[in-house]
Amino acid sequence: xxxxxxxxxxxxxxxxxxxxxxxxxxxxxxxxxxxxxxxxxxxxxxxxxxxxxxxxxxxxxxxxxxxxxxxxxxxxxxxxxxxxxxxxxxxxxxxxxxxxxxxxxxxxxxxxxxxxxxxxxxxxxxxxxxxxxxxxxxxxxxxxxxxxxxxxxxxxxxxxxxxxxxxxxxxxxxxxxxxxxxxxxxxxxxxxxxxxxx
Numbered sequence: 001x002x003x004x005x006x007x008x009x010x011x012x013x014x015x016x017x018x019x020x021x022x023x024x025x026x027x028x029x030x031x032x033x034x035x036x037x038x039x040x041x042x043x044x045x046x047x048x049x050x051x052x053x054x055x056x057x058x059x060x061x062x063x064x065x066x067x068x069x070x071x072x073x074x075x076x077x078x079x080x081x082x083x084x085x086x087x088x089x090x091x092x093x094x095x096x097x098x099x100x101x102x103x104x105x106x107x108x109x110x111x112x113x114x115x116x117x118x119x120x121x122x123x124x125x126x127x128x129x130x131x132x133x134x135x136x137x138x139x140x141x142x143x144x145x146x147x148x149x150x151x152x153x154x155x156x157x158x159x160x161x162x163x164x165x166x167x168x169x170x171x172x173x174x175x176x177x178x179x180x181x182x183x184x185x186x187x188x189x190x191x192x193x194x195x196x197x198x
Contacts, residue, residue, distance in 0.1 A: 016112020018134025020162025116142020
């Protein structure tokens, strides 16, 4: 399948997940083209004792450059930014990364809700949020914020998830644009970036 993409309709991708999400990311990111024309920001629930290898692990799956997000960094298309352990990854005007040690959200820091909501505030309809396998209901408020701002939401098929709580919570309390299994997630994301998600 030719997944080469050009002029994106949406160019900010925010991804949230927890237990079971890394396996999905391996499939998803490994299938994206090297010229993927959007920035990707990822929150995977991790505690303060996490050894800090997540960015390196994710980098093995993809040809796109991967790094831990840094305070004040300018968001660039075609790059993947990973939330560091125990820090919220947020977006601030005019499109910069911000790391926060603020209160946990839904028992998590980093939390998908903080990333999704701040990205929606700054980038509005340019945002695509992706909710992957994980426990609890982190991502619900953020997905609602993305939808309210005119962005799109993709959710992993709950039956396809190792832990289905996060996808189910978003499906029940939001109206995602697509519910997708992990093998089709890359194609769905490319379609969403191009504005042709059906």
